[in-house]
Amino acid sequence: MPVQRSGSSFRRTFVTAAGAAVAMFSLLLTMPGAASAADKAAPAPERNASMGSTIVEHEGGLAGGTPAPSLAATIEGVDVSGHQGNVNWQTLWNSGVKWAYVKATEGTYYKNEYFTQQYNGSYNIGMIRGSYHFANPSDSSGAAQANYFVDNGGGWSKDGKTLPGVLDIEYNPYGATCYGLSQAGMVNWIKDFTSTYKSRTGRDAVIYTTTDWWTQCTGNNGSFGNTNPLWIARYASAPGTLPNGWGFYTFWQYTSTGPTVGDHNKFNGAMDRLQALANG
Template structure:
């Protein structure tokens, strides 16, 4: 209970000079979260959730459908995310797989654009790809998603991964919203030429299930972002 209280206080009070005037609480989940209280999350201020849908080109999260339905019923803005496996198949192949299994977007005001989760995996920090090859892989995924939905996917990353695996590429800073992973009390340095993050994952736990996120703006801005 004490931990939950501290996290709720943190979520309601976090702010960073020059980058945000308001923030909206959210969270992200996957099949690892077997018990998620969507209604309590909403009652305590959460307004969005990002839900794992797929991984690579052949793995579907078994909890995605139920998570997505429950999130919708609770009144949350929701969207799917894809865990990238750049060493196993092309970006286009994985974007197409993601879109076929929950990662799509529609301008209904309650659906977030899909998120591409970029982090280390079983093939090492950068999946055996050079920085140029990694940037090309991400662009292949991003362009395919954009071609089919009209939106560019959000990119989830942390500064160290982005620096090591893309040489801090600025290619995506004008097109793709940044979901910054940094578990701390402040955002810190923004990588990749982005002027600011769209969403900040600031903690690896959330009282009602998953990780803690903040949208960089107020609720009206969140709804506008979901609407495209």
């Protein structure tokens, strides 16, 4: 004959089984593969870094770094992202800022919600402008991110007012400094991005980085200096030693605490050289 269970016995059995199921589900969530998937699925507002947002934490720098006074033939510029919201471009123009870079994308999961106001606003006030992509090599391939960038504001046109797109490759704000890649793997990822970007736009992407990060994560690889302009980040009175392969920088981000917009930069040349870069 079947054994009859009391109501309390049945409830204890059910609760025990349910607890075991919850414990097993929690264990699965902590496994490496599951954590990675959950991380990639994080909402966009939680995955929204900006150019230079990791620099002070890792390298420090002067709170209000001022470029060396000998840099006479330079043009002031700013870089902005969704963190700035709607930017007062008139104020920046009046202060002497003549060029701007606007964050377009990050990984393959984020698009700057203020991109139109920032990209068109800088153009309409008279600035030469371009867009940049914050790289997350742990999210997807270089080619996938280059295509996402071009498809969402990272293109280029020969109108004399559009600068080539920028690959912003810096310290990982979400985990391991080098995004879990070996030095050779990182070099290949960057080549994947830059070659795809050039095939889509006809331009070589500018590479934004720091000498310290580049040394750590690419082994100070020197194979990009002849093709990709360098945007060096260093919050000091001089740009310092450049990464291997580059004999000079094209842009220098010298502070993250400037007026109106924090990130201020110098173009290494006069206005006619900046126009030449825009024209390709």
